[in-house]
Amino acid sequence: MNHGSGWHTPVSAGHPAALLLSSMAVRERCRVVTARVEAGLSPFFTWHPEQLLPCAEYVAQTIRLNYPDLDVPYHSRWRHFEAGGRDRWSVLAGTHGLDGDRLERARVAVDLVIPSVLLDAGAGAEWRYRDVAGGMELGRSEGLGVASLALFAGGALSADPASPLRCDAAALQRLSPEVLAAAFQVGPANPLVGLEGRSALLQRLGAVMEATPAVFGTPARAGTLVDYLLAHAIDGRIAASFVLGTLLRALGPVWPGRVVLQGVPLGDCWAHPALEDGLLPFHKLTQWLTYSLLEPLETAGLTITGLDELTGLPEYRNGGLLLDFRLIRPREERFWRHAWTVDAPPVVEWRALTVTGLDRLAVAVRELLGLAPEAFPLARVLEGGTWSAGRRIAAQRRSGGTPPVKLISDGTVF
DSSP states (O other), X not given: OEESOOOSOOOOTTSTXXXXXXXXXXXXXXXXXXXXXXXXXXXXXEEOGXXXXXXXXXXXXXXXXXXXXXXXXXXXXXXXXXXXXXXXXXHHHHHTTOTTOXXXXXXXXXXXXXXHHHTOSOOOSSOEXXXXXXXXXXEHHHHHHHHHHHHHHTTTTOSOTTOOSOOBHHHHHHOOHHHHHHHTTOXXXXXXXXXXXXXXXXXXXXXXXXXXXXXXXXXXXXXXXHHHHHHHOBTTEEEHHHHHHHHHHHHGGGSTTOEEETTXXXXXXXXXXXXXXXXXXXXXXHHHHHHHHHHHHHHXXXXXXXXXXXXXXXXXXXXXXXXXXXXXXESSTXXXXXXXXXXXXXXXXXXXXXXXHHHHHHHHHHHHHTOOTTTSOXXXXXXXXXXXXXXXXXXXXXGGGOOSSEEXXXXXXX
């Protein structure tokens, strides 16, 4: 095991990394960590099952507030493009004549959403984006989403000036922090956490796309992923686990400084002593991207199966919800005061507890709402939902709605 680039190593079924590059590994390994905490063996946290129902009731109440008819969309980046009730994507697609070509509309949607998701790590409490056309000021994920849409619409990710709505490897590799800063309205009075990290991530995305022609074509374009998945669908159906697996293998080398196992980058995977091999995967941003690809792939005519094989997302809104409701409690007061890096053992364990907690909350929330898993998959529970409830309780508990945990972000995890 080492840290390196791992750019071209294939992942065969027998490769030791193959099992780790799956949502099944995330769920199973997080359960192992949770069982250790429940048994009282963790030096970091205790688990309090009596708090599950109050937390689920709060989530169910949040869902009813947000969606009184319980018609909840998928948890995805597309919700942020609609901030303030403006459907910016539909306007952009209509302006560029995409309404009559479902397949190209799907490709362009993927061109937009892949870099946008990669830019979605926490912005920090101070940063704001002024949406002049909408006459509103947006922060956090909504601001990042609308800013990334403006970056894309302006042609900054296209290598062809005649076709601005593209995300090409060549253009990504040329993208400078200065261009990103200008598009995101960053300045001394409007600082954005992890600007350099975000810029480097998009440059690496371009390099990885160029090195993966089987998925992204030649010349490499993000939207060609649609054609790859269409070619691997059976009777127009494709499993969410296949989409995730494709992304984990194709985009693994994008993530900087992560664990590499026998030449294969493991992405969002960290050390934890509860596992025999010490490896605990989360794949948060890649699962968030998979959720965000559902709508473009449906536009292309695909039916996505096995949605609940994906896990909940272990980030600071979902994880903060569990902390704020004291479903999980740190053993030491220092946890609240210290500024943690993403690889710190308490943060890794907190994220594992979040994955398991979201599964348990989903069951309780569905019971409270009287809905079956088929009608209300985890992708809807998250959107309606735990993420919104995490933000809501944070706003009620702390000025500015800050997370309960102090995190040092490099712009690639939280």
